[in-house]
Amino acid sequence: MKVDLLDTLRHQNPIVFNISNFVTVQDVANGLNALGASPIMSEEVAEAGEMVGLSSAVCLNLGAFTQTQVEQIRKVGEVANQQHKPLVIDPVAVGAVAYRKMVANNLLTHFHPDVIRGNAGEIAALADVDWQAKGIDAGEGTGDLVAIAQACAQKLNCVVILSGPTDVITDGTRVVKVLNGTPLFQVHVGSGDMLSSIVAAFCAVEPDYFEAAQTACLVFAAIGERVAQATPNLGAGSFSVQLMDGLQLTTTAQINAIAAHQ
Numbered sequence: 001m002k003v004d005l006l007d008t009l010r011h012q013n014p015i016v017f018n019i020s021n022f023v024t025v026q027d028v029a030n031g032l033n034a035l036g037a038s039p040i041m042s043e044e045v046a047e048a049g050e051m052v053g054l055s056s057a058v059c060l061n062l063g064a065f066t067q068t069q070v071e072q073i074r075k076v077g078e079v080a081n082q083q084h085k086p087l088v089i090d091p092v093a094v095g096a097v098a099y100r101k102m103v104a105n106n107l108l109t110h111f112h113p114d115v116i117r118g119n120a121g122e123i124a125a126l127a128d129v130d131w132q133a134k135g136i137d138a139g140e141g142t143g144d145l146v147a148i149a150q151a152c153a154q155k156l157n158c159v160v161i162l163s164g165p166t167d168v169i170t171d172g173t174r175v176v177k178v179l180n181g182t183p184l185f186q187v188h189v190g191s192g193d194m195l196s197s198i199v200a201a202f203c204a205v206e207p208d209y210f211e212a213a214q215t216a217c218l219v220f221a222a223i224g225e226r227v228a229q230a231t232p233n234l235g236a237g238s239f240s241v242q243l244m245d246g247l248q249l250t251t252t253a254q255i256n257a258i259a260a261h262q
């Protein structure tokens with residue numbers, strides 16, 4: 001696990017272009033900025049080419065799109081592929097809303113993502129595995145999470161992150177698990193969206209996207225875990241503030257000291 005990539009990221013300060021959702025856009029911008037990347041957002045399809053051109057990675061969040069925004073997402077995904085910029089997709093709630101799954105599957109015929117990051121309900125839906133997703137949350141299912149993540153990665157020919165209490169990262173064959181984290185991530189809406197954009201930031205500084213994805217998961221989960229451990233009885237509001245501080249101030253040595261992965 002290349003935790004030192006965090007120092008590279010902070011040194012290079014890569015621009016990450018995000019199409020975010022209106023719910024968590026502030027978390028995504030500030031999370032990236034605190035960690036050491038440079039976020040930029042846009043809702044205008046006419047500037048898609050320039051936006052991708054100035055960025056070192058792109059993250060497309062499918063959390064709350066309109067039909068107009070779907071056109072923008074498709075254009076940005078196509079341009080990212082043409083310009084060979086790393087492309088990360090966050091397929092929010094595709095397991096809970098049939099329309100979203102249809103839109104996501106259609107978008108995936110227009111461009112190829114390098115990494116897909118979702119919870120169990122979302123990754124199961126993209127892999128066409130039976131699962132009871134609950135809105136934006138993972139929901140419940142009985143399937144094997146590693147097998148589901150691998151099936152999704154093989155089907156879509158990309159790296160897949162199936163996040164949750166344990167993050168599963170796979171390229172379809174190789175599998176790494178990140179065991180760090182805190183249940184407080186679940187009481188803050190936007191944890192997953194932040195992680196997806198941070199995955200893109202690591203893809204900007206590491207061309208092996210399987211490596212970039214697992215490092216992003218470890219860095220984010222370990223920082224959350226440290227923050228939770230540092231303050232007893234931390235609640236949802238304080239956690240989100242402390243998490244921002246942690247993203248900015250945590251060192252690679254501190255992450256290595258608690259890193260738990262297989």
Ligand SMILES: Nc1ncnc2c1ncn2[C@@H]1O[C@H](COP(=O)(O)OP(=O)(O)O)[C@@H](O)[C@H]1O
Pocket residue numbers: 118119120136137138162163164165166167180181182183184185186190191192193195217220221
């Ligand atoms: N119960 C948990 N314990 C530890 N970490 C968790 C837990 N649930 C989620 N996480 C962490 O929260 C982050 C967001 O993942 P997740 O909750 O799966 O995304 P989403 O918000 O899209 O559903 C990841 O870093 C994941 O490791």
Ligand SMILES: Cc1ncsc1CCOP(=O)(O)O
Pocket residue numbers: 021023024063064092136188189190191192193194
């Ligand atoms: C609540 C909500 N509704 C549409 S997108 C969104 C945010 C999802 O954020 P996350 O997947 O990071 O919890």
Ligand SMILES: [Mg+2]
Pocket residue numbers: 092093119136192193
């Ligand atoms: Mg999510």
